[in-house]
Amino acid sequence: MSVRVPQGEQGSATPRRLPTGGRLGPTAAKLSERYAIVALWGVMIAVYSVLEPSTFDTSGTFQTIFGSQAALVFLSMAFLTTVIVGEFVDLSVASVLGLCATIVPVLAVLDHVNVALASVIAVAVGVFAGAVNGFLVVYVGVNTIVVTLGMSTLLSGIALAIAHLSAVSGLSASFGQLALANVGGLPISFFYGLALALAFAYLLAFTPLGRHMQFVGANREVSRLAGVRVDLIRFGAFVAAGALCGIGGVVVSAGLGGFDPSTSITYLLPTVSAVFLGTAVVRPGRFNPVGTLIALYFLATGILGLEELGFAGWISDVFYGAALVVAVTLTTLLRKRAAP
C-alpha cells in the first residue's frame, strides 16, 4: 500500500491562523465582525424610514423602542448571569418576573398593603425562587432545563391563582413614576437597563468575581482546582437571576400600573433570542451584557418597523423565533471560527 501526499501539503488541511500579519486587515475585519449587527441596525432603520416616512421616522418611534423594553432588559440580564456560569438554560426567568410583577398589584391593590412593602416582598419572592432553582441544580444536581421548566410552569400557575386568573391593575400613578419618570425624553426604566448592563459588563471585565464566573462557565474542575468556590458562584448566579427578575417585576408593574400574569411566558423567547444574538456583538462568540442590550434593541426595532408596515400580531413570533435560530447558528459558527 502507498500513501502519497506531496511535500508541503500535509499541514494545510487545517490552516492555522497566525496572530501576526497585516496590522490593518485583521483589525478592520474584527471590527466589522463585532459590530455587524449595529451596522445592520442602521440599515434597518434607514429602510424603514424610507418605506414608512410618516410613522417610523419620528421621535415617538424611538421612544417606543427604547422605552418599552425594561422587562426584557432585566430578564435578559438575569438569563445571562446563569448562562455565563455555564447553566444551560434557565427557562424560569420569565415566570419569576411575571410572578413578582403580579405580587406587587395583588398586595398593593387587592390587599391594600403599602406599595413599598409589596415591592420588597416581590423582590424577596424572586430571590427565593432563584435560590430554589440554585439549590436543586447546584447542590442536588438536577438537570437545569428540567428544574427551570418545571419552576416556570409552577410559578406561572401560582401567579394566575393569586391574581384570580385575570389582569390586576390600579397601582397609583406616583408609584408609576418609578418606571416612567421622564429623563431626557425617555422613561427612567431605560436608564435602569442601561446601568444594569454596564455594571454587569464591568463586573465581568474588571473584577475577579467576573473572571471567576467566566471560568466556572468554561471549566468547573479547572476553576475548583484554582481555588474558586464553584458551587457558591453557581448558586449565587441563580439567586442573582431571581433578584433581577424580582426588581424587573417591580419596575414592570410600576410601568404598566399592574400586570396580567397570563402574558409572562411571552417574555421568554425574546429574552433568549436577545441573549444569543448578543454573542454576535462586541465579543463575538461570547455571551456578553452590552451585546445583549444592543441585540435587544435591534430586535425591538425590527419588530416595530414590521408592525408599522402592517404586519400585525403574528410578526413578533416569527421574527423572534427566526432571530433565535439565526442567533444560535451564528454563535455556533463564531465559536468554531475562534478555534482553528
Place this chain on the structure above:
Amino acid sequence: MIVEPGEIHGLVGENGSGKSTLVKILSGYHTPDNGGSLAIDGEPIALPVRPGTMRRLGLSVVHQDLGLIDSFSVLENLRIGLFGVRRFSRAIPWSRERELARSALAALGADIDPDARVAELSIAQRAEVAIARALQYHEPGRGFVMFDESTRALPLKARRHFHSLVRDFVALGGSVLLVSHQLEEVLEHTDRLTVLRDGRVVGSGLRTDELSEHELIRLMLGRELKRSSQRPEATKRGESPAAEIQGLSGDLVKDVSVSVAVGEIVGVTGLLGSGFEELPYLIAGAHRAAGGVARVGEQEFNLRESSLRALLAAGVALVPERRERDGLAFSESVLDNLTLPRLRGRGGIGPLKRSWERDEAGRVVRELDIRPPNVHMPVKALSGGNQQKVLLGKWLYGRPKLLLLHEPTQGVDVGARAELERAIRGAAANGSGVILAGMDASELAALCDRVLVLREGRIASELRGALAPERIIDAVYLEGREGVIP
C-alpha cells in the same frame, strides 16, 4: 511516503508537525487540499476517504488512548458503526453481532466476554478490544492500520502484549502506521520511519535499525537538543522541609509518608493502580483523603477535612495530568488562564489591574518560551506542548511551597519537554519542594533527587543516588526488591 506490506512504519515529529492531521486525513476526518493522492494495495482512493471505502479496503485507525466508551459493552464498542439489521424489524441481530465480536476477539487470542462493560476490563484487555475493532474487517495479507498514540496509557506489560499483536498482524502481510511520541517505542518496534517537521516530510522511509535516538531527535527538531540528564550540582538544597506528609491514605494509597525538603524534587512512581497517580490529588485536597496529615511551612492540615482552598492558600499547587479536563479552560485566553489562581482580591479599575496581569503573563510566556507569544489567544489554539507550558506557568508563578506534578510532560514533544524540565528544576532552585508523580522513567531520572516506588498503595522502595531510567524501571516492574536500594 510509502508503507510496504508486512511493515510497521513509524511516524514521528514534534507536536504540531502534522502527524495527527495526516492520520485524520487518512481516516476521512479532514478533507485535504487538492494535489494529494492515496492508494491502498495499489488501488487509488478518492479523497476524502469515506467509511465504506475504509471498510472495503481494510483501512482503520486505533485512536489516541484507544477510543473506547467505558459505559458500553465490549460488543457495542466493537461493532459500533458496523451493526447489521434484520430485514423487516430493522433491529440489530444481537446473536449474530455477538458471534462476529467473539470471532474478532478470538482472532487475537483474547479471552474477553463480549457482554462485559469496557469499564470493567483491565487495561491490557481494553487494548485488545481496540485492536480487535480495528482489525475485524481485515482480510489476511491486506489492509492498513494506523495507531495514533494508542499505547500512551498502557502499562509496560500491556504494551508488550500490544506490540506482539501488531507483529502478528503485519506478519500476515498487512501494514501498520505507528504514530508515537515515545521515541524508544518507535525505535524498538518499527521497521522504517517517516519524520515530519512543520507539516513536511523531512525523512522518509528511514530504516529504523540504522537510526539512533540522537539522530532521530535531530531530524525532528532540525537542531541538536541538549538535555542534561543530571540536575545541575549548583542547586542548593535547604535542610528544612518544604512539606511533610504523614500517614496519607486514600482509595489506593495506604499510609504513605513523604517529606520534601526545600529545593528537592521527589519522584513518585509505580504501576498504574499502585496509588502513585492518586498521591498529588490527595495532598492538594482535590480528592478527599481517608486520612493523613500535611505540614506545609508552619501550618498543619488534617487531609481528611482540609479544603483545597486552605491548602492552596498555604502554598500547595497542583498541576494535574489531564490538561483539558482539569488543567486549563481551553476556551479562555492564555492570559486569563495564567493569572486565574492569583485573581482574588485584585479587583480594580481598568488599566491598573490589566497591567499586573500583562506583566505576569508576559514573563511566563518569555520564561517558558510559549509560542506563539500572544497572551490573548485562546488556549485551545496552542499546540499540546505550549498548552502544557501554560499549565505549568500558571502554578509556578505563585512560587508554591509545595509543587505537585502529575505527568507534567505527557504528550509533549522533546523540545517542549526540555523547556518544561528546565522550568521544574528552576522552581526547585527557587525554593519549592516538588513531588513529581509519573511513569516516565527517563523523566524521573533526569529530574528527581530521589524516587519513591509505590506498590499496592505503599512505598515499596526508595531509590537514591545516581538514578538511571533502567533502575527505576526495574524497581517498578520487578517484584521482590524491597527496601532502600543504595
